[in-house]
Amino acid sequence: MVPYDFARQLKIGKAGERKLNGLWKNVRIVDVSDDPGWRGTGIDRVLELVDGRKVPVEYKTDCIAHRTGNLVFEIISDDVTGTPGWGLASKAEYLVYLLEGTEEVYVIRLPALRRWVLKRVSSFRTVEADNGVYRTVSLLVPLLELEGLPFVKKLKLSK
Incomplete structure (x- = not known):
């Protein structure tokens, strides 16, 4: 079992969000990640497009996916309370998954991925x-199977 350090992961996630x-x-990017009104939705940003459409997005930063080749799809967030993981519970329209260290990004329609x-x-x-x-339970989804x-759209962050 892998030990989990929430504070460290939060710091990594916030850096990834900025990227x-x-x-x-x-x-127009609206950051709702720390807004109590959005808590529990899995939505980190709302993208307001030129045509007025609002697109809810969830950001994830993975520091080892470039080595493992896997997207970590969380199915249980807390095994004690039975809280579903983001993979099942997020209300986001898109998952934006950053492979830290490579600057590769997968933009994925989350309901279709689910x-x-x-x-x-x-x-x-x-x-x-x-x-x-408590324990968090996830499925390892090979990124090559998603491509x-x-x-699924694979992008590269511009420097």
Whole structure:
């Protein structure tokens, strides 16, 4: 079981969020990640497009995906309370997944990813992270299996 350090992960995530904000051109970015009214939705940003459409987005920063080749799809956030993980519970329209260290980014329609993963759940390895009080359970989804799917776009952050 992998030990989980929430404070360290939060710091990494916030740095990743700043990088990911640079993806969007001609878009107003509304940061709702620390807004209590959005808590529990899994939404980090709302992108306000030129045409007025508002797109809810969840950001994830993964520091080891460039080595493991896997997207970590969380299915249980807290095994003690039975809280579903972001992979099942997020209300975001898009998952924006940063592979820290490579500057590669996957922009994925989250509802489509969720359906795709759930149809194949038994083919993915399950991992747990323990913070000493509860465990988080995730599926390891090979990134190579996602590439080329119609709901996945792979980008590179510009320097």
